[in-house]
Amino acid sequence: MSNINLIPYLTFENTKEALDYYQTVFGATDVQRESPTEKQAQDMSLNDDVNLDDLTMQASFNILGKQIFCADSFLGKPVISSMISLMFEVDLHDSDALSSLQDLYERVVESEEVKVIVTFEKKTSGNKYGQIVDKYGITWIFNAVK
Missing domain, CATH: 3.10.180.10 (2,3-Dihydroxybiphenyl 1,2-Dioxygenase, domain 1)
Known part of the structure; x- marks a missing residue:
């Protein structure tokens, strides 16, 4: 089973802001971010007036060469947990x-x-x-x- 990876995937209320934080504070590199398409927004029943560029469907960044994935929480405000x-x-x-x-x-x-x-x-x-x-x-x- 050596072909299995466990990859951290974090959820934020505002991933755009979180990416800036990790770049500034942790020196995150290789930051990539994708906003939802109009079709994805419709599929998720997002309001028509939402600015899709402010939302993050999927993103990633590296710290010490290790990739971490993240996205906005589309199911409501994420709960901060000491379990992570x-x-x-x-x-x-x-x-x-x-x-x-x-x-x-x-x-x-x-x-x-x-x-x-x-x-x-x-x-x-x-x-x-x-x-x-x-x-x-x-x-x-x-x-x-x-």
Whole structure:
């Protein structure tokens, strides 16, 4: 079953705004976004006066080379949940990967747009670990393991 991928797919009330946030705060790259077509809007019974360019049918972005998909919630306002966590894990001995992870952590913390739950530092296990929560309630875990 090595041909199976598990891909994060997030839902936002305003994905356009969220994409800007992840570009600014997390340094997201390769941002792609598609608005719904008129046919898709009709199929979803959206109001005729809605500006389709403001809506996102599907989008994606990369952080540390990992692709994350997202879209607007067309079923009502999404509920923020502490049950959503995304973890970046690197080998503690891979200096390039560790440096990239450290740089990302410092970038998001310096932005003051996240809440630090656990400072990214070496723990008694010898691993380096940290957690932050972004403005959308998503927990991001930074994990460097031996």
